[in-house]
Amino acid sequence: MNEPFTFRNSRVLSATPEQIHRAFQNRDILAGWWGPEGFSSVIHEFDFSPRGILKMDMRGPDGTIYPNIYRFESIGRERIVFVHPEAPHSFTAEILLEPLDGKTKLTRSQTFDDPDEFEKVSSFIPACNEQLLDRLSLQLACHFPGELDLVFSRIIDAPAEKVFRAWTDPEMIVKWFTPPPWKTVSAELDVRPGGRMFLMMQGPDGVLMPNAGVYLEVVPSRRLVSTDAYTEGWIPSPKPFVTIDLNFEDLGGQTKYIAIARHWTKEDLETHRKMGFHTGWSTATDQLETLIK
Template sequence: MTSANDRELVLTRIIAAPREKLYRCWTDAELLPKWFAPLPWTTASAKLDVRAGGTSAITMRSPEGVDYPSSGVYLEVVPNEKLVFTDAFTEAWQPSEKPFMAATVTFEDIGGGKTRYTAVARHWSVEDREAHEKMGFHEGWGQCADQLEALAKTL
């Protein structure tokens, strides 16, 4: 969980599920809402066009019922190995109002049906990284990793 610079946040976990199942949970719009938001938050909707240049539109819902929509673009997609995406663009390469981060999620097969799962959030500024950390990056993304593992084990 160490970062390479002062604008990154990193989460690494060994997950007891094959990377193909983890990747499927990240890229299947029917599965993503089952794990993506840290409870008691939920994922109200997910539309995914998982390909380089494809868009995502995910809406998280707070326990109070407030929706938080987020749009982005996939920059790189390597099936079962890596996803790179950003909120710097919305659909069709339209710049977003306030870019916050670019993220890389990797799935490394370590044998025995286990995967080294690494999520790296790279922020445009130190202030954005600090804000994300204060929002609970490690706790929230960690809880989501636990939920991801639990779902992947059922597939």
């Protein structure tokens, strides 16, 4: 490849090369991550084989439709090459997959044919490619979760800003957080890395159940990570149970909402599953969406 006109991005992904291949092969998974943040894709033609064609419309956050066509040139276990042959954005992309003990180092190289076009897009393409890898990582987590992970995902008919606020506003979270017959009776949310998160839930028999932890990462309207492994002041909790990784992607007024519950042990994961993780999160998300509307 012609190095002077190449963008290169690398990422270690929690997936095998085979799973990453499946993220290319499955058109539903592919449509969920192909493109920068905020884009959605409709695939019209797809043949994941050498000389096969991928034809799709990509919809930007402002509603603009961008027709795209790609041709796969080479497909191997550790290398995928495809071209975007249409001017002005004609380029060749090479995906290298290096196995790393159950994970994969993915390196994406994108080489443009026209040096002038390369200069023109250099202000935004590297960031867009990082966003693409972010989206791929989330799709892999959804479809091939780790052995200690539970995953819930939904397209919510509301902007990401409002969904994020429903998680971070104490007056809002008490109205939707807990599936009936349980309810949340109070909330204290210090939304910053290291800040305390405390929810008091109440069962149908009146018994109170505290839910305490801290925030690890806060990216407004994009990501919210919390854990019960610590109490306020970074004091370790007696028995850590779960880390909750929430991701919000705005799709032009809708939100791709992905929640990953990461556990310390298989026993904790099974306990969470038997508590009704998927049905509980589904009901709570219904309540969240209704509240926002």
